[in-house]
Amino acid sequence: MSDLSRRSFTRSIGDMDMRTQDELTRLPASERIALIAMLWNSLDNEQLALTAAQQAELDKRLETLEDDRRQGTPWGDVKEEMERRG
Numbered sequence: 009m010s011d012l013s014r015r016s017f018t019r020s021i022g023d024m025d026m027r028t029q030d031e032l033t034r035l036p037a038s039e040r041i042a043l044i045a046m047l048w049n050s051l052d053n054e055q056l057a058l059t060a061a062q063q064a065e066l067d068k069r070l071e072t073l074e075d076d077r078r079q080g081t082p083w084g085d086v087k088e089e090m091e092r093r094g
Contacts, residue, residue, distance in 0.1 A: 032040070058066070
């Protein structure tokens, strides 16, 4: 969506008081996606509380990320090795 059409769309969304579900589902996909993004971005972190299971999964993934970083090889070293091998 171009900047001009995004501004126009944002203005039209701001001007609407109420749209039915049917009207919203008839919007072009690009405008529905823009609406979803606008709504998502309007939420504060406090409004996005995680469940205990979600928090546990995130913690597990962060721990795995840290382990992978320790076991990995820096890009500069890999690039240098590849260039040396030609």
